[in-house]
Amino acid sequence: MxxxxxxxxxxxxxxxxxxxxxxxxxxxxxxxxxxxxxxxxxxxxxxxxxxxxxxxxxxxxxxxxxxxxxxxxxxxxxxxxxxxxxxxxxxxxxxPERLVASLGVRGGYSEHNFNKASAKLSAWLLKNPVYQATGTARGIFWNGPFIPSFFKRFEVHIPVQLVKD
Missing domain, CATH: 3.30.70 (Alpha-Beta Plaits)
Structure with missing residues (x-):
């Protein structure tokens, strides 16, 4: 794509x-x-x-x-x-409209790359306790299969909500 x-x-x-x-x-x-x-x-x-x-x-x-x-x-x-x-x-x-924590990544669409990025995003969320995860990580893939891996872009999204004081 x-x-x-x-x-x-x-x-x-x-x-x-x-x-x-x-x-x-x-x-x-x-x-x-x-x-x-x-x-x-x-x-x-x-x-x-x-x-x-x-x-x-x-x-x-x-x-x-x-x-x-x-x-x-x-x-x-x-x-x-x-x-x-x-x-x-x-x-x-x-x-509906939804709130997510997102990490932008460059690289191939592999389970290894997804898991690595997902772990980084989860760690970032733990350092930002104003947001709480409300679901599991999803992959967001921007490019088609014929784009070389080193040019591909993807994101990992975790649905979140703002933590009330």
Whole structure:
């Protein structure tokens, strides 16, 4: 995926930690019992067929739950709700605005790189107790498979909430 695609939200800079609000969004998803990194190609194909058959533009990023593996495609706001129907392999989700801790990373989309970045983000959150994790880490992948690993960008997001005094 290149920058020519519509972006669902702004990227976190490489090496930076930040708290950011993600806008409300519509997503389609495909799920497997395996981990994301074991089955991401199988997850991608049904989602790509879904948007292609409905003439829906690809957006970035691709979002992923890791275990069990779930791949999400963001759907642009201009797409009619009438086009979005669940199928045997693809579900439709409406997400409210949400707050996440984010770490921007450069490198290949591997389980090792994800786990390393996730550990760094979790450690950063522990040093910033004004925010509390409310869920598990997700991968946010910005580039397509034909981009060399050393150019790829991804983020790790952990959903958070502000801790009240």
């Amino acid at each position: 290149s920058s020519a695609y519509e972006q669902a939200f702004a990227k976190t800079n490489v090496g930076e930690f930040e708290i950011k609000a993600l806008p409300a969004a519509r997503l389609i998803a495909c799920q497997t019992d395996a981990t994301y990194f074991e089955d991401n190609n199988r997850l991608f194909r049904p989602l790509f067929r879904y948007i292609s058959s409905r003439d829906i533009a690809m957006t970035t990023p691709v979002e992923a739950e890791i275990n069990p593996g779930v791949m999400y495609f963001y759907i642009g706001a201009e797409v009619s709700h009438n086009l979005l129907d669940a199928t045997d392999g693809v579900s439709v989700h409406e997400l």
